[in-house]
Amino acid sequence: MKVLTKNTDYAIRALLALAAKKGSYMSAKSIAIEHDIPYQFLRRLLQEMIRHNLIVSKEGVRGGFMMQKDPDEITVTQLIEIFQGKVQVSECMFRKQICGNRANCVLRHEIMRIESVVQSEFEKVTIGKLLRDLEAANQVNPTAATIS
């Protein structure tokens, strides 16, 4: 069971790169090279993040992408929702489509509890937090800590 797909994985890395260069534009190409992300794949992810108002773009020469939303306001939960759909434990088993007596389903209680625990754990992790951790590690040993 893989919790983060490449989509989300790459998106986190790209956001960390942009958050580190806050206030200036960075091209998809440079992000792709810096973090070893397939270029065209990355571009689609960036477009998706624009649509969700996490970042903005500027076209043309010297264009690129820039952080828009406060990195502390971007949670891993949000990124999972964007790229993998909302966190839910079981698609059909405990939901109205299939579960006729939803209210009485004893499993549902457990499932909902876990669902909220998983979500809240991922909500604790923001791009801002990750960036600070990364910068702290770099101060201790400037060459060792990188994202990937």
Place this chain on the structure above:
Amino acid sequence: MKVLTKNTDYAIRALLALAAKKGSYMSAKSIAIEHDIPYQFLRRLLQEMIRHNLIVSKEGVRGGFMMQKDPDEITVTQLIEIFQGKVQVSECMFRKQICGNRANCVLRHEIMRIESVVQSEFEKVTIGKLLRDLEAANQVNPTAATIS
């Protein structure tokens, strides 16, 4: 993001059925009908659970499947591992294949923490616990509470 696939979903239901009939054999057919699980699909899941010593089978007429392992010892985490692979947050990002400087990767710490939280939450939920919850609900209202 779907945490439980049909495999795991159906396996849980089948185990609850077998746990409820502890000590006697139950055919794949009757489990399939009772819980509305595709018959041939279910049979593969049952075979897999035999391989993992959760249940045993008896061939021939009046044969079927029976609980082997103590239901309280069967966790949802185990079932996820069997049918969806070990719970891991990111397949490649933070693992040796890709992550060269694994020890210094600052994301890794967060990721491992979440991984263990998710795992331990699912470990709290055993087939035994679910069955007791189910039986308790049936005592309150004998017709309302079912698995699906």
Place this chain on the structure above:
DNA sequence: CTTAACTGATACTATATTGATATCAATTAA
């Protein structure tokens, strides 16, 4: 001792998801 109800094993199909690549138009700084 035959038959029907079973499991064991495996092959197959369909669909969805994931990961990746390619193309071309539009924009813009130099």
Place this chain on the structure above:
DNA sequence: TTAATTGATATCAATATAGTATCAGTTAAG
């Protein structure tokens, strides 16, 4: 004017998920 860029799609391959079909072997029961 041109080269570097994003915007928008189309396409493809690999893998995972969900489900179906088939046939051989086993066994209880008539």
